[in-house]
Amino acid sequence: MSNSHMLRPGSYYFQGNEACIEGAIMAGSRVYAGYPITPATEVMEAAARRFPQVGGRFIQMEDEISSACLLIGASWGGAKALTGTSSPGFSLMQEAISFGIISETPFVIVDVQRPGPGQGYITSGQEDVMQARWGHHGEGSLIALAPSSVQEMFDFTILAFNYAEQWRTPVILLADETVGHMRKRLKIPPLGEINIVNRKKPQEMGIRPEDYLPFGGSEVPLMANWGEGYNVNVVGLVHQPDGHVTRYSPELDYQCIDRKLRKIEDNVDKIAKIDTRFMADIEHLIICYGTPSRTALEAVMEAREEKGVPIGYLRLITLWPFPEGMLRKLIPQVDTIFVPEMNLGMMMHPIREALRDKAKRFVSIPSMGTLHSPDLILSKIYEELRK
Amino acid sequence: MKHPMLKYMKETGPCGDRLPTILCPGCGAGQVLNYTLHAVDQIIKEDKIAKERFLFISGIGCSSRLTTHYLNFDSAWTLHGRAPAVATGALLANPEFKIILFTGDGDVGAIGGNHFIHVCRRNLDMTILCMNNALYGMTGGQVAPTTPRGDYTTTTPYGNVENSFVLCKLAEVAGASYVARWTTAHPQQAIRSIKHGIRKKGTSFIEILSQCPVHAKKSAVEILRSYKTKTVKAKNAEKGDNRIPIGEFLDIEQPEWFESFQKIIDSFASEERKDQNE
Amino acid sequence: MKRYEIRIAGFGGQGVVTIGRILGTTISMYEGKNSVNTQSYGPESRGGACRSEVVISDGEIFYPRVRMADILVALSQVALDTYIADLKKGGILIVDPGAVESVPDRKDITIFRVPTMEIAQKVGGVKFQNMIALGALSTQMDWVSQASFERGISEGVPSKTITVNLEAFRKGREYGKNQSEKRKG
Amino acid sequence: MNKLWIDERYCKGCLICIDACPTKAIRPSEKLNSKGYRLPIEENMALCKACEICVLMCPDFAIAVSEE
Numbered sequence: 001m002s003n004s005h006m007l008r009p010g011s012y013y014f015q016g017n018e019a020c021i022e023g024a025i026m027a028g029s030r031v032y033a034g035y036p037i038t039p040a041t042e043v044m045e046a047a048a049r050r051f052p053q054v055g056g057r058f059i060q061m062e063d064e065i066s067s068a069c070l071l072i073g074a075s076w077g078g079a080k081a082l083t084g085t086s087s088p089g090f091s092l093m094q095e096a097i098s099f100g101i102i103s104e105t106p107f108v109i110v111d112v113q114r115p116g117p118g119q120g121y122i123t124s125g126q127e128d129v130m131q132a133r134w135g136h137h138g139e140g141s142l143i144a145l146a147p148s149s150v151q152e153m154f155d156f157t158i159l160a161f162n163y164a165e166q167w168r169t170p171v172i173l174l175a176d177e178t179v180g181h182m183r184k185r186l187k188i189p190p191l192g193e194i195n196i197v198n199r200k201k202p203q204e205m206g207i208r209p210e211d212y213l214p215f216g217g218s219e220v221p222l223m224a225n226w227g228e229g230y231n232v233n234v235v236g237l238v239h240q241p242d243g244h245v246t247r248y249s250p251e252l253d254y255q256c257i258d259r260k261l262r263k264i265e266d267n268v269d270k271i272a273k274i275d276t277r278f279m280a281d282i283e284h285l286i287i288c289y290g291t292p293s294r295t296a297l298e299a300v301m302e303a304r305e306e307k308g309v310p311i312g313y314l315r316l317i318t319l320w321p322f323p324e325g326m327l328r329k330l331i332p333q334v335d336t337i338f339v340p341e342m343n344l345g346m347m348m349h350p351i352r353e354a355l356r357d358k359a360k361r362f363v364s365i366p367s368m369g370t371l372h373s374p375d376l377i378l379s380k381i382y383e384e385l386r387k
Numbered sequence: 388m389k390h391p392m393l394k395y396m397k398e399t400g401p402c403g404d405r406l407p408t409i410l411c412p413g414c415g416a417g418q419v420l421n422y423t424l425h426a427v428d429q430i431i432k433e434d435k436i437a438k439e440r441f442l443f444i445s446g447i448g449c450s451s452r453l454t455t456h457y458l459n460f461d462s463a464w465t466l467h468g469r470a471p472a473v474a475t476g477a478l479l480a481n482p483e484f485k486i487i488l489f490t491g492d493g494d495v496g497a498i499g500g501n502h503f504i505h506v507c508r509r510n511l512d513m514t515i516l517c518m519n520n521a522l523y524g525m526t527g528g529q530v531a532p533t534t535p536r537g538d539y540t541t542t543t544p545y546g547n548v549e550n551s552f553v554l555c556k557l558a559e560v561a562g563a564s565y566v567a568r569w570t571t572a573h574p575q576q577a578i579r580s581i582k583h584g585i586r587k588k589g590t591s592f593i594e595i596l597s598q599c600p601v602h603a604k605k606s607a608v609e610i611l612r613s614y615k616t617k618t619v620k621a622k623n624a625e626k627g628d629n630r631i632p633i634g635e636f637l638d639i640e641q642p643e644w645f646e647s648f649q650k651i652i653d654s655f656a657s658e659e660r661k662d663q664n665e
Numbered sequence: 666m667k668r669y670e671i672r673i674a675g676f677g678g679q680g681v682v683t684i685g686r687i688l689g690t691t692i693s694m695y696e697g698k699n700s701v702n703t704q705s706y707g708p709e710s711r712g713g714a715c716r717s718e719v720v721i722s723d724g725e726i727f728y729p730r731v732r733m734a735d736i737l738v739a740l741s742q743v744a745l746d747t748y749i750a751d752l753k754k755g756g757i758l759i760v761d762p763g764a765v766e767s768v769p770d771r772k773d774i775t776i777f778r779v780p781t782m783e784i785a786q787k788v789g790g791v792k793f794q795n796m797i798a799l800g801a802l803s804t805q806m807d808w809v810s811q812a813s814f815e816r817g818i819s820e821g822v823p824s825k826t827i828t829v830n831l832e833a834f835r836k837g838r839e840y841g842k843n844q845s846e847k848r849k850g
Numbered sequence: 851m852n853k854l855w856i857d858e859r860y861c862k863g864c865l866i867c868i869d870a871c872p873t874k875a876i877r878p879s880e881k882l883n884s885k886g887y888r889l890p891i892e893e894n895m896a897l898c899k900a901c902e903i904c905v906l907m908c909p910d911f912a913i914a915v916s917e918e
Contacts, residue, residue, distance in 0.1 A: 013690040057479045062505040066472035073476025183702035185693045226461035234463040240402035298727040388855045390911040413864030417909025608869040
């Protein structure tokens with residue numbers, strides 16, 4: 001898999017959007033499909049330049065609908081595939097995500113978020129955090145990760161592919177314009193030091209085609225690629241574990257969809273990642289994710305150093321599945337929980353639901369269309385603490 | 388003893404019997420499946436192509452139901468109109484696939500129209516079989532982009548005021564390599580065209596006028612007979628002939644997407660071999 | 666160095682984003698310090714407001730954008746008017762007098778007037794304006810070697826244009842040096 | 851004489867096979883099956899030339915002919 005066009009280990013000064021594609025290549029992705037949209041265009045341009053160099057295929061599709069649907073065919077065709085887009089394009093991909101959930105198809109969508117609704121603007125936003133989880137029609141869950149640095153655009157793209165393969169699910173990388181366009185030193189480790197997960201296949205388990213269950217048999221079913229003699233019928237209708245679309249019954253529907261939800265939600269402790277700092281003896285806490293975490297950390301450090309505010313820092317790396325149990329374990333009884341988001345308080349909903357008895361006050365700190373400045377967060381903290 | 392094409396179908400599976408098909412009595416889609424399997428059977432024998440290389444993909448609609456769980460091939464029954472996009476993905480992952488798309492006139496002419504013309508434009512190597520019944524069958528007989536002007540359907544209760552698409556012409560101008568039209572009453576010709584389409588490098592579009600006895604309120608036999616009288620071989624059609632032209636309309640050689648893209652990949656691979664030798 | 670902040674602003678097409686990228690590369694790759702480069706621009710490829718920022722530190726950089734700039738390079742009147750208030754007391758302002766008619770009256774900053782467009786035209790055309798600006802800017806960052814800058818430029822421009830970009834950079838640097846020395850003298 | 855085979859599980863009584871048969875070797879049954887379909891039955895299999903047009907045109911994979 002290694003070839004001379006893969007990046008050699010070392011340091012590079014890269015944009016987040018470019019780092020994402022290098023991560024995809026390292027993870028073994030060799031199919032990219034997309035449609036140009038600001039501020040995600042550099043993801044696509046990097047793929048156009050880099051994928052053929054490493055033996056991969058790149059295609060500019062006619063829209064985001066087909067870009068995302070293409071991933072379904074590419075994935076069952078045996079490839080690790082991804083597309084990159086920004087919020088308006090992400091809306092168009094919900095149909096494919098929904099199909100990806102029911103057909104348990106691994107693929108990765110990078111959403112370099114911009115503000116909305118409508119065309120919104122081309123700056124930075126986090127207004128798709130709910131859409132990522134709830135935008136698709138129907139039940140079922142998926143995984144969404146929120147990077148906040150150029151290094152994480154690389155690392156989390158690899159993690160996204162690993163999760164997609166391990167849990168047989170679409171994975172969304174919820175980036176934003178700031179981290180997408182940010183340039184910073186990126187460290188590329190040797191390929192041998194990168195953990196790469198591939199799908200588990202029935203061949204490896206000695207399962208014959210006639211006994212193979214593409215949608216059952218274990219919590220995360222084994223996945224045979226097309227072309228391997230397993231005669232897989234991929235379907236989007238409620239189905240039996242073998243892909244057989246039988247007469248509908250509510251019991252069948254429940255069994256079919258419930259497992260697809262549970263394989264993600266019941267394993268939240270294995271999937272979710274959280275970063276914490278300054279958690280000892282705190283009276284207040286900032287809960288953040290994505291690029292605003294950078295501002296939040298700066299603000300927390302300044303508030304502690306300059307005014308001695310006992311405030312802690314908790315960053316959600318995985319937004320979905322939402323790690324309610326982990327949060328409840330990590331977070332002590334506090335006075336105020338601050339949540340800075342580049343939206344009007346979207347993740348505040350699951351946060352408040354999970355921690356309703358853990359804090360007296362929940363304070364949303366919105367910043368629309370642009371990254372919070374430390375002064376915005378600090379002024380909000382000081383204002384609340386004066387109350 | 389049983390039907391010779393049942394060897395390519397899953398009569399039963401771990402979760403029970405899969406046949407008969409869901410299709411209504413006399414549905415043309417079943418016939419198209421039969422013709423397609425005959426074509427595939429002949430190609431497997433004549434060209435010594437492994438069965439594993441065939442891949443059937445469909446969208447939504449009656450015709451797309453052919454790909455639910457009946458086929459003992461790799462298949463995908465996907466989203467309405469999106470089969471061309473899913474097939475493009477499969478090809479990008481593995482260009483060795485022999486892809487056959489089952490679509491209908493609504494699937495490929497309306498909701499998936501954009502994907503369809505762009506597959507043709509890219510000349511991607513797949514065979515698109517479009518079963519045209521000139522309406523939406525599965526949802527109960529609504530107007531389709533192929534419904535003739537003036538026709539009455541459940542959503543044109545006062546008559547259709549729109550022009551209709553000629554899908555073969557659309558495929559031609561969009562850039563397909565092989566375009567043909569037959570009806571379900573032309574099994575031998577259809578099989579010949581499907582075989583040619585599968586062998587053709589590039590996009591093949593084969594429209595097959597296919598009966599919906601339920602919504603046409605006529606028997607399958609009646610419609611099949613009318614297909615013989617209402618159509619004319621394109622080359623025999625004279626000016627002013629109102630019959631539907633059938634036959635092969637286009638058969639050209641032109642660069643196909645994958646071959647062209649592979650040259651780019653190969654240029655980097657050879658650069659790398661050079662690097663290693665130095 | 667705890668935190669050093671540079672903001673370059675102008676309009677699209679002036680090479681503002683390129684200056685930021687080259688500056689960031691130079692600092693991070695050849696000077697062993699950390700730097701984060703961010704940018705913002707309008708939807709138009711040419712003519713819209715455009716901004717590029719570089720934050721430099723020996724330590725980890727969290728907030729990636731400029732809070733109060735140490736240096737502001739303003740290549741348009743709008744850019745100057747928008748960002749002059751966020752220039753630190755004791756900060757440095759570099760403006761092109763050909764693009765900026767009125768410079769705010771601030772006694773607490775040092776102002777350098779560099780005719781970037783005029784010099785660029787003598788080198789190879791107005792499109793090298795950004796390298797003149799980078800050259801002038803480089804003289805205010807005496808803790809970065811000229812060699813590092815020139816490596817950053819050689820890495821950051823199309824290979825066919827390295828020579829002329831370097832020439833433009835050196836012309837800008839020369840002009841900047843002369844101005845600084847005049848001021849000292 | 852050639853033998854006709856009809857899979858009663860699959861046949862939906864569309865009668866396309868009967869109309870397609872060039873020698874009129876088969877005809878519809880008088881009796882309806884449990885689903886209300888008239889299935890094809892032998893009329894005179896001596897006329898059957900095993901051309902298999904019925905096999906080819908069957909939408910439901912329900913008919914087969916064996917040559918004796």
